[in-house]
Amino acid sequence: MIKIIPNTLSIFRIIFSGLLIVSFPYKTIFILIYLLSGLTDVLDGFIARKYNIETKLGAKLDSIADIAFYTVLLIIFFVWFRNILIEYKWLIIITITIRISTIIIGIVKYKNIVFIHTVANKITGLMIYCIPIYIFLLNSNILISNILILVTTITSIISALEEFLIMLIFKKVELNKKGIFCK
Structure with missing residues (x-):
């Protein structure tokens, strides 16, 4: 029975993702579904x-649910935070x-869509995940929101580059590789 729980949680995250769009105008429901999405992401793995x-x-x-x-x-970010994101x-x-280039490399090199769960990718995911919670629950000001989005975006570029380089350098794909310099 326990064997199906992680996959079920990933499937729920896919469903919750769709529900986020529908709950978009309702802040409390949105935050609840959003938190459940994050919980399923942590728990499945x-x-x-x-x-x-x-x-x-x-x-x-898990990768499909993440996508x-x-x-x-x-x-949602482009709708709610358009001015900041521009x-x-x-x-x-x-x-x-x-x-996208990394996905293409994975398809060509490994004949599969590959997402490597590096520490940098996990940190980036957590940072991206926290932005709406921070902005909506704490009613942050624009300056702090700008700084948060800038730091998150730079971290995202670094983690994307690391995954890109891992895909280029290594012959065998290792989905749970911690980082480019880790064994």
């Missing part, structure tokens, strides 16, 4: 590793370009 039930399907579902969640989040559009475009 934790449970899979803790009980040694990691699977290729689980890793793919769904961050795509919806990007759309200031950083070139940094965001660079990040997206690197990420």
Whole structure:
């Protein structure tokens, strides 16, 4: 029974991602679904590793759930924080370009869509995840929001470049590689 929990949590994150768009106008419901999305992201991998039930399907579902969640989040950011994000559009475009290039490399080199769970990617994911919580729950001011988005965007570029280089350098894909300089 426990074997299906991580994949089920990833599937729920995909569903929650769609619900985020629908709950968009309702701040409390949005934050609740948003927090549940984050919880499922943390728990699916934790449970899979803790009980040694990691699977290729689980890793793919997790990656699909991440893509769904961050795509919806990007759309929401552009709607809610358009003025702030326009200031950083070139940094965001660079990040997206690197990420798409990395996906293409994975498809060509490994015949698969590959997302490596580096420490930098996890930190970036956490930073991106915290932005709406910080802005909505704490009613932050524009200056602090700007700084938060700038630091997050720069961190995202660094993590994207690291994953890109890992994909180029290493012959065998290792999904849980901690970083480019880690064994």
